[in-house]
Amino acid sequence: MHIQNDWLHILINFYDHIIISSSDNEYHVVDVNLVAIGIKTAARVVYADENDCLQHTELFHPFESVASNLSGFSFKVFNNCKFKPRVEIKFSPSKILQKHNVFGPKSGFHAVCDVLTSLHLLYPKLIQHLDISNAEILAVDYTASARMKSKTELKQVQNFLRNVANKSLRKSNKSASFDSTIYWGSDNSIRLNRKCYDKHEELLNEINDLKKKAGKGDLQAIDSLKFLDCESVIEFSKYLLRFEARLKKQWLYENGIPLNLWQFFAFERDNSNLGIELWQKAFSPLFDGFENMSMKIYNDDEILNKISIVHDKITRTGRLSKVKSMNLFNFYISIRSLGYDKVKEITSNSKFYENLKDILDCDFCSKFELQNLKSIDEKNVVPFLKLIEIDFSNQLPSDYVEPKSNHAHIYKHLIPNFSKAS
Incomplete structure (x- = not known):
């Protein structure tokens, strides 16, 4: 001790x-x-x-x-x-x-x-x-x-x-x-x-x-x-x-x-x-x-890291670009907070399915999990003392x-x- x-x-x-x-x-x-x-x-x-x-x-x-x-x-x-x-x-x-x-x-x-x-x-x-x-x-x-x-x-x-x-x-x-x-x-x-x-x-x-x-x-x-x-x-x-x-x-x-x-x-x-x-x-x-x-706990570091591994790009000038990774991360956060159906409703069809495919390519969740992400999130509650x-x-x-x-x-x-x- x-x-x-x-x-x-x-x-x-x-x-x-x-x-x-x-x-x-x-x-x-x-x-x-x-x-x-x-x-x-x-x-x-x-x-x-x-x-x-x-x-x-x-x-x-x-x-x-x-x-x-x-x-x-x-x-x-x-x-x-x-x-x-x-x-x-x-x-x-x-x-x-x-x-x-x-x-x-x-x-x-x-x-x-x-x-x-x-x-x-x-x-x-x-x-x-x-x-x-x-x-x-x-x-x-x-x-x-x-x-x-x-x-x-x-x-x-x-x-x-x-x-x-x-x-x-x-x-x-x-x-x-x-x-x-x-x-x-x-x-x-x-x-x-x-x-x-x-x-x-x-x-x-x-x-x-x-x-x-x-x-x-x-x-x-x-x-x-x-x-x-x-x-x-x-x-x-x-x-x-x-x-x-x-x-x-x-x-x-x-x-x-x-x-x-x-x-x-x-x-x-x-x-x-x-x-x-x-x-x-x-x-x-x-x-x-x-x-x-x-309180609710999110593993956002892990999620962003998995997205970045797949979608970070090196530009022609040799610089690391995280633009696409951050856009996809924000797309994921939107589904978590608003729900799959609501995000689909407010996003153009082509953009929604393009982002959906890119997220699934990262291989950290399934389409079913994304469709139920909001309800899963509501259960993600941990006793604070723990x-x-x-x-x-x-x-x-x-x-x-x-x-x-x-x-x-x-x-x-x-x-x-x-x-x-x-």
């Missing part, structure tokens, strides 16, 4: 002895010069003094992207704020350990070890001021995928899902703007976010973006392509409809999950199906609503080995009863 931990957002507070608080305890600053310890800072206020020299105040650290072993992470130092000064770090455990997240580890522990080691090597004077043993989780993502039979089926299921809402779960207006991703709930929710998307399409878009950067000499993009533009990874991503739940601090607290990072890893270790159980709880309002739902069955025993390639950090021994002792930790 497996589920992927695809995102972690953690915070690490500064030690109390270097924090200076206002008299009313409403504002806090860190007694550390960020510039002196190598942090790249920006200024909220820039002005010219009486000598026309530029001055600045209110230095801050914007989120900074940092290259790690295989991928990168982003972090930000909150050095003056109304809450306790801290560092926040965001990353994908899968990408940190193996460069891609088509599939990946169920725990973020080994990725955390790599990220903290990278931070230590880059900013050793920062890390010594951080209370790593009391690091906390702000958000964790768990993702699981349903494998569709075809691209067409995947798109049909997505179109169905776009209109789904149930109980406290409401579809997001954001859904309409992103063709391959569907969102539920508010972006600003303090508890959790849920979405589903076409993993193959997302991967191909990422590869295309990296190829553009690689073409301009971006060395990190060139390196990333070695891991992403890989036949086995691309093939595994095909027809995957991925459901992703981002569980935030408030939701984790309400569900009795430890917020201390190391206690969380211990809890995860002692509850091997923790990620699956949390994911199921997050998505239960959605999947409960599917209980009595059904379509989007999440098989937690089949979320990984059969030969997958979870990557491990070479730095795990440095942080393993922070996990309670760490001798059990993997």
Whole structure:
């Protein structure tokens, strides 16, 4: 049984002895010069003094992207704020350990070890001021995928899902703007976010973006392509409809999950199906609503492919022409939706029988099946839960080995009863 931990957002507070608080305890600053310890800072206020020299105040650290072993992470130092000064770090455990997240580890522990080691090597004077043993989780993502039979089926299921809402779960207006991703709930929710998307399409878009950067000499993009533009990874991503739940601090607290990072890893270790159980709880309002739902499924990819094999043509200029194939495909769709007799009625006799002969030449159906296609189609209804069955025993390639950090021994002792930790 497996589920992927695809995102972690953690915070690490500064030690109390270097924090200076206002008299009313409403504002806090860190007694550390960020510039002196190598942090790249920006200024909220820039002005010219009486000598026309530029001055600045209110230095801050914007989120900074940092290259790690295989991928990168982003972090930000909150050095003056109304809450306790801290560092926040965001990353994908899968990408940190193996460069891609088509599939990946169920725990973020080994990725955390790599990220903290990278931070230590880059900013050793920062890390010594951080209370790593009391690091906390702000958000964790768990993702699981349903494998569709075809691209067409995947798109049909997505179109169905776009209109789904149930109980406290409401579809997001954001859904309409992103063709391959569907969102539920508010972006600003303090508890959790849920979405589903076409993993193959997302991967191909990422590869295309990296190829553009690689073409301009971006060395990190060139390196990333070695891991992403890989036949086995691309093939595994095909027809995957991925459901992703981002569980935030408030939701984790309400569900009795430890917020201390190391206690969380211990809890995860002692509850091997923790990620699956949390994911199921997050998505239960959605999947409960599917209980009595059904939808029609069409094998249009297969139909179009069989028509194309027979009727695609090469023009005199050497270009592939799909005009006839697409016309015949549309003829088939018309019979399916309107019925054989209606299409015959509205089409000229010669054209109708010409198209009919061309369809029959493709040898995927008989004339009898075409005459009854509309009634067959009306019976082509599948329970929706059967379509989007999440098989937690089949979320990984059969030969997958979870990557491990070479730095795990440095942080393993922070996990309670760490001798059990993997």
